[in-house]
Amino acid sequence: MLLSIFLGSNFVSSVIFDEDKKQFQKENTIKIPFNGDNLHPILTLKKLDELLAFYSDKEKEYPRIVTSTYCQQLNIKVDYSVNDIIEKSKITIIPIDAGCITDVSFLSENESANFLNLRRYHLNIPYKIRRMVDVREIANLVPNLSGSLIDSQKVLLSTVNIDKKDIDEYVDLCTRAVSNFCLITGNWHFYFDFDYILICKISAYVKYELDIWELFESLKPLSSLIIAPQVNSIIEIGDNEKLKGEKIELDKDKITKIDMKVDDKKNVEWKSSKSKFKGIITGSETGILVDTRDRNANKKI
């Protein structure tokens, strides 16, 4: 048995993993309370144990692994950074942690004051600001993930505290943000972790060197993205290799959305001076975004 813990700036997530049965139990995500005492670290081993009150004393004694975004000074031994997990799991993980943002100049005076106050006191950040901050984090992280994006067609966006009503918009926003700042062409499925639990699970699988893809078998991608710069304005989609299906017109300056659900499989073909593709694509809960914009002209997005 293993207790896998993820430490974000303001949140602690944890799950128990039974490595023999390959089963997870007792998932838990909790906000780290702000206690105001500047003399002591916000999180110590003792405080972490208090936050893990959800578990029995016996469960708390299980061997532990701790994964963290490394955004703040912790008085706790961390076993893995998210980069370690990316390297070992071969999955592209984009950890969204508002505590990691240092430059808030993209926000207005009022927004930055509001954001920094709420973050400092560990209070919920309104979605209106969250969406801007999270897009900025994606902008900071994605250009450095090219190697991982080449290796993996699965992208995990790990975040916390998004209201149910905002999820659809958030999924679309984040997928478009990745597209805006991604430097390479490819086809990816996006999985979302809305409570940092999946990242705990991946860490546990990494620890035991298990097949990470098993974790995704029961999950559905919430979004999908194809980046194919400067492809001809029409791509062909069909149910078989002869592609006698529909032709979809693409706008060179926009991201086009194709309505293809998770279980939909289509043959597709495109060609351009920069990329070509012939093969099968599958959909997602929210369809597929196809981005044909020139990457170089993309800087101001």
Place this chain on the structure above:
Amino acid sequence: MPIKKSENKLVPNKIIFQKDSYYKFKVDSQMTISVKSGDKIKAGGALANHNIQQEKIVDVSYRGSPKVAVGETIEKGMCLYTKGKFIPKKIFSEVTGIVKEISKDSIKIAIKDKSPTFSQTDLKASFDSEVISVSNDEIILKFPSLHINLFGSKGEPSIGPISYIESSNIKAGKIDESKVKGSIIITEKITLDIYPLLSTLGAKGIIGNSIDYYLYRDMIILAVPVGIISGFGNLNEDVNLKKYFKDNEKKWAWLDTSYDRLVVVENDCPPWAKDYKFDLEKIGIA
């Protein structure tokens, strides 16, 4: 797993009474520490004295024959030694002092250092305290205090009496300058005008309930340290804290920018501060 939506808007440890707080005095190498571990010091009591007319040794290296003897008093311009066998050249002293030692290649002369002309007791305790430890260059004092944990701070730590001044009264020509010089000033909001004015008037520290974020961010080189109590933007003051500052003018405090806190010397915990919770809703956050 859904996350609980209820949020804690009461901060428990914003204000903490500490029976044992510690303050470290760095002592200049030209001073002699006049206290020892365990001493109880009253406010104004001497901690270290300047060594007036401290003896300094000047080491003059030479090759030749000394023309002075150990114990001899020499004046600047006197011949110290000669060098060269056939036509000996006289080398003159550049200092006045007493010859302490002559070896085969150096003459050591003790001179009177007349440079610091400070008073006899330059380092005094600002408040009642107990000496915890003394080393060559530092004295650690223990004292009881009220810690006010700040939202943030910048600059070098400073120590001085606190003085609360309403922002509206911090204007050139209007402000009571005697309240500013040497004090840690506490006010509602630090603005672009307030900081330079208070710095010029000799404030030892400036603490605002709030400050605009971009002003705070762009303060890079600070002559006077800055502390923020509540946060960025326009925030309400905590009424209890404001009253405390107003009622306790001249009380000594230490603006500790290393740990973002204002440490006010207090013998006992003020009744209002016991189990005090800082209400984020009342100050306008959340």
